[in-house]
Amino acid sequence: MNKGIVKLAPSILSADFAHLGKQVGEAEQAGADRIHVDVMDGHFVPNISMGPLVVQSLRPVTRLPLETHLMISDPDLYLEEFAEAGSDSLLVHWEGNNNLHRTVQRVKALGKRVGVVINPASPALVLEEILQDVDQVLVMTVNPGFGHQHFIHTTLPKIRRVRQMIDEIRPGCDLEVDGGIDATTAPLVVDAGANVLVAGSAVFGAGEGVIAAMNRLRAAANESK
Ligand code: DX5
Ligand code: ZN
Numbered sequence: 001m002n003k004g005i006v007k008l009a010p011s012i013l014s015a016d017f018a019h020l021g022k023q024v025g026e027a028e029q030a031g032a033d034r035i036h037v038d039v040m041d042g043h044f045v046p047n048i049s050m051g052p053l054v055v056q057s058l059r060p061v062t063r064l065p066l067e068t069h070l071m072i073s074d075p076d077l078y079l080e081e082f083a084e085a086g087s088d089s090l091l092v093h094w095e096g097n098n099n100l101h102r103t104v105q106r107v108k109a110l111g112k113r114v115g116v117v118i119n120p121a122s123p124a125l126v127l128e129e130i131l132q133d134v135d136q137v138l139v140m141t142v143n144p145g146f147g148h149q150h151f152i153h154t155t156l157p158k159i160r161r162v163r164q165m166i167d168e169i170r171p172g173c174d175l176e177v178d179g180g181i182d183a184t185t186a187p188l189v190v191d192a193g194a195n196v197l198v199a200g201s202a203v204f205g206a207g208e209g210v211i212a213a214m215n216r217l218r219a220a221a222n223e224s225k
Contacts, residue, residue: 005195006186006190006194006195006196006197006218006221006222007033007034007174007195007196007197008031008032008033008196008197008199008203008214008217008218008221009032009033009034009035009036009067009176009196009197009198009199010024010027010032010035010036010198010199010200010203010204010210010214011036011037011038011069011147011178011198011199011200011203011204012024012035012036012037012038012054012058012200012204013038013049013147013200014147014148014200014201014203014204014205015200015204016204020054020057020058021057021058021061023204023210024058024061024062024064025061025062026209026210026211027064027203027210027214028062028063028064029211030210030211030214030215031214031218032064032214033064033065033196034064034065034066034067034088034089034196035058035062035064035065035066035067036067036069036178036198036200037050037054037055037058037066037067037068037069037087038050038069038071038147038200039051039068039069039070039071039072039078039082040071040072040144040145041071041072041073043072043073044071044072044073044093044096045071045144045145046145047145047146051078052078052081052082052084052085053085055068055082055085055086055087056085056086058086059085059086065088065089065113066086066087066088066089067087067088067089067090067091067113067115068082068087068089068090068091069091069117069138069178069198070082070090070091070092070093071093071144071145073096075090075092075093075097075103076099076102076103076106079103079106079107079110080110083107083110083111083112087112088112088113089112089113089114089115089135089136090107090110090112090113090114090115091114091115091116091117091136091138092104092107092114092115092116092117093116093117093118093119093144094116094117094118094119094122094126094127094130095118095119095122100116100130101130101133104116104130104133104134105133108133113135113136114133114134114135114136115134115135115136115137115138115174115176116130116134116136116137116138117137117138117139117140117144117178118137118138118139118140119140119143119144120140120141120142120143120152120154120155123158124158124161124162124165127162127165128165128169131165131166131169131170131173132169132170134170134173135173135174136173136174136175136176136196137162137166137173137174137175137176138176138177138178138198139155139158139159139162139175139176139177139178139194140155140177140178140179141155141159141177141178141179141180141181141185141189142178142179142180143179144178144179147200147201147205148200148201148205149179149180150180151179151180151181151182151185152179152180153188155177156188156189156192157192159175159177159189159192159193159194160192160193162175162193163175163192163193163194164193166193174195174196175193175194175195175196176194176195176196176197176198177189177194177196177197177198178198179198181197181198181199181202181217182199182201182202182217182220183202183216183217183219183220184220186199186217186220186221186223187220187221187223190221190222190223197217197221199217202217203217
């Protein structure tokens with residue numbers, strides 16, 4: 001079980017893009033710890049979303065760190081561009097990357113925080129050798145590509161295993177989860193050891209508004225403590 005403070009990372013994938021700056025401002029006001037930017041290329045995942053321009057547009061409107069989740073083939077080609085656009089951290093997938101160590105070192109050389117992401121079918125063990133080099137791990141709790149999907153409960157034991165590995169190998173490394181996180185699933189992932197929760201539809205898709213939704217999510221996340 002994770003005893004630290006749970007951080008919230010609203011994902012703008014579910015935001016109203018006609019009012020993106022305003023929505024991010026509301027998330028900041030509600031105490032978000034970072035803004036999660038989902039980048040999809042229609043190849044690594046079957047959906048296309050946003051690129052460096054969105055990061056660049058958001059950079060002047062928020063003081064929050066912008067974390068960029070790269071769901072793209074060959075992320076090495078775009079690391080520099082996202083770093084220059086204003087990303088504070090770059091999250092790259094283990095899947096499909098034959099030279100993950102090199103990618104991780106490239107992100108570090110750009111002076112950015114680096115995270116490695118694993119999909120629901122990828123085992124915790126693939127993180128073992130790279131863990132010492134990263135600032136955070138992101139465990140996908142849905143198959144990447146879309147917002148509004150159902151949380152995959154079989155990822156819970158894996159989150160526990162990753163928490164154990166982090167405590168042994170790299171204490172201080174963030175354990176983030178992404179997909180289907182809402183007031184019902186938040187206590188489960190926190191109990192399993194997650195300390196950063198990405199939430200898209202639960203924050204930006206809720207009828208009650210961003211601030212009320214964030215408050216509800218935070219209260220739920222702290223329930224299990
Ligand atoms: C899915 C993305 C998520 C997405 C989560 O591929 O990586 O960040 O925005 O959306 P929700 O919270 O609605 O599941
Ligand atoms: Zn994401």
